[in-house]
Every structure is written in C-alpha cells, then in structure tokens.
Amino acid sequence: MFENLRLLTFDLDDTLWATAPVIMAAERQLHRWLMLHAPETAINRSIEAMREQRLVWMANNPSHAHDLTLVRLKTLEALLDEFGYSPSLAQQGLQVFRQARNQVAPWPDVLPVLQHLRRRYTLVSLTNGNAQVEHTPLKDCFHLSLSAEDVGASKPHPAMFHEVARWSGLTFPEMMHLGDDWERDILPATRLGMDTAWVHRKPLGGQYGKRADLCLFNLYPLLVYLR
Template sequence: MYKLICFDLDDTLWPCMPTIQFAEQTLYNWLAEFKPEIVSAYSIDQLRDKRKQLTRLQPELIHDLSAARRVHLKQLATETGDTDEWVETAFDVFYQARQQVTLFDDVLPVLSELKTRYTLVALTNGNAHISKTGLSDIFDFQISAADVQAAKPDPAMFYHAMEKAGVNQTQTLHVGDHPLHDIQGARNAGIDAVWIKRFDQIWDIDEPEVDRQFVNLHQLNDWLSASS
C-alpha cells in the first residue's frame, strides 16, 4: 500500500538533546576563545534562554532555526558593540557540531532494507541535514521547515514530500517520535503515521492516541513486512 515513507530525524533516528548540548557547548567554547566578552556576560544556560526568548518575540523564526541562531548571534554582537563579521563563522562552528549525531543501532540496518522497497524522505523541523549526518545514501531527499516556511504539525512538509515523490495520501506513511509534530502533523496532511516511542514518552495532546506504536524501527519493519 505504501510507496513513500517519511521519517522525522531528531529523537527518531538519533537522540536530540545530547546532540544539541554538544553543539551549543562547542559554540560556547569558541566564543570563550574569540568573543570572551559574551561569555563574561552570559552563561551557556542564559544564552539558551535568551535565544528562546527571541523566538517567542519573533515566532516566524521557529520555522528556520538556523536563521534564529544567526539573529541571536547578531544580537550578541550588537550588545557588545561589535561588528557581526564573525557571526557566520560562529554559526558554522555550531552547525558542524550539530551534525555529529549518534544514530540509534537500528537505523542503518532497517533503513537500508526499507530503501529497497520504498521512497524514503527525511522531514525535520530542525537544521540537521542528511548530507552531513551520513544518511544521504539512505534517503531520496530531505525537506525542512525552512524549505517550506512552516514547521510540523503544519502539513506543508508532508504535502511537498508527496508532490515531489509523485504519490498520494494513501500511499504515504510518516514515522516520528512527537505526538503533535509528527503524529498530528501527519493526520493534518491526511496520511497514516507510526509513533516511535523510544523513550516511553506520553501522549500529551488532546487527540485520539495513534494505533501503531513501536519502540524501535525493527518493529516497524516487521509490521511493514507483514502488511505487504
């Protein structure tokens, strides 16, 4: 029945928080060396809170997290009376570290098998990229929130993936960890969804809980094989 399977990235294919913490610490270390006035004024936690406040004040930045981090760094440059010539270098320090992910053990064996039977597409609200994380040979393409200027659960990414793959809703399945962004997002686009519960997360939205729930991708593969 399915021809296209869309996969979320963070917390579906690798743990998100350790990756982000490593990237932010790498950037903070760079700032300590090259822009010590910023580190003198803010702890790493204060910088994180300051960036979150920025996206609350400018919610359009939520759809492009790379742009949000650049704006944040430019604000810090202005606060310290500095030019922003260093911002792109600093962002790249963060961005390259952000791509250093540790895949869950089931990712490569399962996706390598699924690739022989389905079109695989990565959908993400974040700024990880398959070309940087060692998955470009697995996925046919990637779509991010920045590409469509809309983050899940908005259906725009799903619609764009189906259009690009040349399939319809009944031929599409989405796999992700987040009840709102992934499961409700897929529902908003009229497609089936599988909830990956690696962390025994709770269903925290006021919508009916999804029927298909697995703790790893091996279970997903078994279900797909039995259903085909």
C-alpha cells in the same frame, strides 16, 4: 495491511537519534569558540542565557521562528554587537555550531532498517530542526530531506507533507509518516490521511489514550510490517 504504501517520511530528532546530547555538545562547542574569538560575550552570557535570548527573539519574530538557523544567526549577531565585536563573526560561530550539530549518533536499529526499506520505498526525512542530513551517518538513506526552513513552516503545519506529495506525485494514502511526537508528527499526518508509526523510545507516560497505526519502541518491527 499497508499494501498501497510507496513512500515513508521520517522525523529525525528523537526518532532516529537522541537530540538533547547533541544540542548540548554543540552549544558548548560554540561557547568555547566565543571564549576564544569574542571572550566578553562568553564571559557575560552563559549557554542558558543565550538560549533564553533565542526564545525571546522567536517570540518577537513569530514569522521567522520556524527557521532555527536564522534564529541562532540573528541572536548571535546581536550578542556580538552588544559587546563590541563585529556581527560578521556570527557566520563563523554558526558554522562551528552546525558542524557539531551534525555529529549525531543514530540508534543501532536505524541504519540497517533504513537501508533495507530503501530497497522498496522512497524515503524522505522531515525535520523542524536544522541538522544537515547530508553531513550525518544517514547521508545515503533518504531520497529527499526537508526542513521547516525549506518550506517556511514547522510541523504540525502540513507544509512539509504537502511538499513531499508535490515532489513525489503520490497521494497521502500512499505514504506513512514515522515520528516520536504526537502533536507534531502523528496528528498532522493522520489528518492528511497518511498511515502513521509512533516511535516512542521512552515510556509514554500519560499518553496511553493516543493511537497510531503502529506504535514502536524501535524500527526493527518495520522489517515485519513493511515487507
């Protein structure tokens, strides 16, 4: 089983680390920054209101909704302008957010398993988010890292998978994708003919009828399955 595998693609958020605490911390950091540098914005717009503003912008600009960095920049520019501050401050605020966004804490199984797998396989990270892998504790684990921003589309669109095939020169049956989300990770990879590993670190709830080639609670079993 899996004898033909040569390349593994990994989702990041909620597959290799818990995402919600990181995003919440980064948004709080940005809000504190706004209180210092553009206080009227922070006084009049809560973190929740800013989040709603981004959702509205994405709904009104669907062709750019995959680019979460652009979404945050444009909505921050509009917010600053609304309260009489220079929109150019948005770039500084964005950097504050992104620096905090990269302060991820991979689960304990992640780093040792990736380091082991890297000796035999080509490893690629694929994310709909905007964490910068090169600024995280996993900076030396991947041969290539791609985001929705890089390819112009978010999973489940297959653009990232096709870019990996183009870059590597491999066929999809020579690849496995590992991710936490059935709709965005497992289903599109399966449709392309890739092997799949569904990494569900929480109970599945009502999703028990769905299947992948491997179903994992953490990455350690890969050391057995992918020798």
